[in-house]
Amino acid sequence: MIHNNNKTSSVWNMRKLELRNKHLNDFNQAEALRKVAFSYLKFAQASISGHRVASSVLAFKKDGTRSHGRLEGRDRNTNMFRVFGGCNLEISISTVLHAEAITLYKALSEGYTKVQAVGVTSDHEDQIKPLCGACRQLYMYINPLTTIFVFGKDKKVKLKVKLIDTINYPYMSKGKIT
Ligand SMILES: [Zn+2]
Numbered sequence: 001m002i003h004n005n006n007k008t009s010s011v012w013n014m015r016k017l018e019l020r021n022k023h024l025n026d027f028n029q030a031e032a033l034r035k036v037a038f039s040y041l042k043f044a045q046a047s048i049s050g051h052r053v054a055s056s057v058l059a060f061k062k063d064g065t066r067s068h069g070r071l072e073g074r075d076r077n078t079n080m081f082r083v084f085g086g087c088n089l090e091i092s093i094s095t096v097l098h099a100e101a102i103t104l105y106k107a108l109s110e111g112y113t114k115v116q117a118v119g120v121t122s123d124h125e126d127q128i129k130p131l132c133g134a135c136r137q138l139y140m141y142i143n144p145l146t147t148i149f150v151f152g153k154d155k156k157v158k159l160k161v162k163l164i165d166t167i168n169y170p171y172m173s174k175g176k177i178t
Contacts, residue, residue: 029058030157033119033149036085044087051124053088055099059112082112100135113177115143121151130159139163141173
């Protein structure tokens with residue numbers, strides 16, 4: 001089936017309205033994560049690998065504090081959530097930062113520490129994977145039940161899986177993200 005951009009954008013506009021109203025009855029995680037992740041592909045710095053990767057993170061704020069963001073709202077329990085986006089930054093041979101890590105750091109550093117889901121995509125078919133091992137472990141520290149969405153170049157969901165189900169022997173830190 002061919003992805004229908006018009007249909008998606010009109011549905012998305014409805015979602016944005018719902019988000020603006022701050023009263024969310026049915027929040028489509030995959031749709032929001034897809035929209036944000038793909039919008040960040042163009043910011044990727046991928047001169048070393050040649051693979052542009054982008055990701056998105058849906059996270060809730062611990063308290064109900066207002067925050068400005070490109071995508072925010074409240075769920076039915078009036079908890080504040082936001083969808084963050086990021087891309088890979090290959091700054092030098094010694095500094096190659098994965099999109100999924102960048103996006104997670106963005107969420108955490110804005111106070112959105114209750115990570116629910118992560119989306120990832122790439123402009124390179126070989127690079128469309130459910131996060132590398134290091135990034136998965138990073139998310140394990142935050143929330144082992146994070147849902148991973150992997151989007152193909154055609155924007156379809158290639159894989160939806162719980163993080164904990166991808167790691168047989170997870171390492172758990174004594175550190176605690178609150
Ligand atoms: Zn990674």
